[in-house]
Amino acid sequence: MNVLLIYPKFPDTFWSFKYALKFIRKKAAYPPLGLLTVAAMLPDEFERRLVDVNVDGLSEDDLSWADFAFIGGMAVQRESARQIIARCKAQGLKVIAGGPLFTAEPDAFEDVDHLVLDEAELTLPSFLEDLKNGHPQKIYRASGFCDLGHTPPPAWDLVEMKKYASMSIQFSRGCPFNCDFCNVTVLFGHRPRLKSDEQVIAELDRIYDAGWRSNIFFVDDNFIGNKRYLKTRLLPALIEWRQDKKGCVFFTEASINLADDAELLDLMVKAGFDSVFIGIETPNNDSLTECQKIQNKNRNLINDVKILQRAGLQVQGGFIVGFDSDSPSIFQQLVDFIQKSGIVTAMVGLLQAPPGTRLFDRLKKDNRLLGMTISGDNVDGSTNIDPKMGLDQLMTGYRFIMGYIYSPRHYYRRVKVFLKEFGNSEADTRIDLQRFLAFFRSSIRLGILGKERFHYWRLMTWTLVRRPRLLPLAITLAIYGYHFRRICEIHIL
Ligand code: B12
Ligand code: SF4
Numbered sequence: 001m002n003v004l005l006i007y008p009k010f011p012d013t014f015w016s017f018k019y020a021l022k023f024i025r026k027k028a029a030y031p032p033l034g035l036l037t038v039a040a041m042l043p044d045e046f047e048r049r050l051v052d053v054n055v056d057g058l059s060e061d062d063l064s065w066a067d068f069a070f071i072g073g074m075a076v077q078r079e080s081a082r083q084i085i086a087r088c089k090a091q092g093l094k095v096i097a098g099g100p101l102f103t104a105e106p107d108a109f110e111d112v113d114h115l116v117l118d119e120a121e122l123t124l125p126s127f128l129e130d131l132k133n134g135h136p137q138k139i140y141r142a143s144g145f146c147d148l149g150h151t152p153p154p155a156w157d158l159v160e161m162k163k164y165a166s167m168s169i170q171f172s173r174g175c176p177f178n179c180d181f182c183n184v185t186v187l188f189g190h191r192p193r194l195k196s197d198e199q200v201i202a203e204l205d206r207i208y209d210a211g212w213r214s215n216i217f218f219v220d221d222n223f224i225g226n227k228r229y230l231k232t233r234l235l236p237a238l239i240e241w242r243q244d245k246k247g248c249v250f251f252t253e254a255s256i257n258l259a260d261d262a263e264l265l266d267l268m269v270k271a272g273f274d275s276v277f278i279g280i281e282t283p284n285n286d287s288l289t290e291c292q293k294i295q296n297k298n299r300n301l302i303n304d305v306k307i308l309q310r311a312g313l314q315v316q317g318g319f320i321v322g323f324d325s326d327s328p329s330i331f332q333q334l335v336d337f338i339q340k341s342g343i344v345t346a347m348v349g350l351l352q353a354p355p356g357t358r359l360f361d362r363l364k365k366d367n368r369l370l371g372m373t374i375s376g377d378n379v380d381g382s383t384n385i386d387p388k389m390g391l392d393q394l395m396t397g398y399r400f401i402m403g404y405i406y407s408p409r410h411y412y413r414r415v416k417v418f419l420k421e422f423g424n425s426e427a428d429t430r431i432d433l434q435r436f437l438a439f440f441r442s443s444i445r446l447g448i449l450g451k452e453r454f455h456y457w458r459l460m461t462w463t464l465v466r467r468p469r470l471l472p473l474a475i476t477l478a479i480y481g482y483h484f485r486r487i488c489e490i491h492i493l
Contacts, residue, residue, distance in 0.1 A: 004066035007032035008080035020483035027055035036154035072099030075376025121146035192225030213247030238271035259304035275314035287323035322351035331397035342418035349378035408452035
């Protein structure tokens, strides 16, 4: 049995990092961890090949080799997934699909032969059993959530790591909070489920033994969902693991209450974390109440961000505009917040209602949904909601925010605010060949040809004089800025 695992293409979005990846000659930011995990669950007698369309073409040879195509992905990959399914069907392949896109929208994929939905740990065994017995069903669903203690390590032998900017690992799924626009708790539950520290270390060993010496993304919904386990088991194990390792630094996603726990913060930095993505959403307390993001309420959010930055974590932030409680003053308020906080990577999106969320149900009842699905890209200025302030005003305000925060002048100013604040992290600050080449290419593209050239050299000079250790980071952020600006120019402004 030959199984071809196919990961559809990401369009050019904020998250694709397309324009930044060119500077470091990488094809994609992250490998398809879901498909690699599924691959590891297939019986040994199955031959497996992986084609990540973001790094390699899907060839006729691949298609004619395969008996089955296993396709996974998220909503933003919808169009590419459709095209791939059509090609596979034209070739006579049986198509098996799973992962977030298909789990959220199974009815939209009539032509898929077998929809193996929810967590594969729960549904794949029944499909494989039925396949063996010759009567596989159209759809497999699970009612509960799996125990991650039984999830096998991803099949890393199927990817060429050097084509990616970062590797990925998952420690937990689920989140203890309950924000009404978020489908994480619908998909993965409230009680964070964990892999053991032994499992995580074994996965890291595989990645390291395969030669990887760079960024590793802990793709958890909320890394700090179980603080006790982190403090007593995982972080001490990571600290020990890193002692004789080179080059590996971690980043993850967490909730803002990380700023309240100095011990946890200290352990994370010692364990090698140098950045964290946080859903800040809005400085408007009424909007936080509206969406039930209670953990962000009644706090000095800028101060919280500074605590994290001083401790040695770069904070990337997710922001949303378009809540019912937002008045037109929110646009300026948000811009001021972002500039002051020194959150360089600020992902601002319009409020969207993903199917399955409480927000979706509420707006559906009120007849305020403009569409039953979301685009899947939270930074493209689209929404399926009829906003209270009116779509035109919201879009004008949104364009103002994006134009402002990603203009060279304000972007580079923000980088400096951040670099001034950034404490000592375990960040890898060596100037290796890849970094040297990135500097060389950025000097030409941004420092000579780019309209940001003045800001670019001013930042590099300032960093060299005041924070020389952070020069590689300044270069990386300049390159990110170029990517964000290009995406804004093409899709939003
Ligand atoms: C890492 C990640 C990313 C990475 C992507 C890396 C990559 N190349 O895949 C980045 C940062 C780029 C990203 C971006 C976004 N993401 Co994202 N992301 C995640 C995250 C946190 C982890 C994904 C992961 O690797 N999980 C680990 C693997 C093991 O799990 P898995 O992929 O779900 O696979 C399991 C099952 O789904 C299933 N499965 C998966 N594939 C297949 C295939 C087959 C054939 C079968 C049978 C089963 C199967 O089996 C696996 C084992 O159980 C998830 C949340 C989560 N907990 O999964 C969100 C998630 C996938 N992202 C989501 C969203 C919405 C986004 C963004 C819009 C931003 C945002 N708001 O978060 C952007 C969109 C991208 C863009 N604009 O380009 C949603 C997807 C919703 C949907 N319906 O598609 C999720 C579920 C989070 C959420 N908010 O609910 N994301
Ligand atoms: S804290 Fe983040 S992951 Fe958890 S429910 Fe809220 S938005 Fe979703």
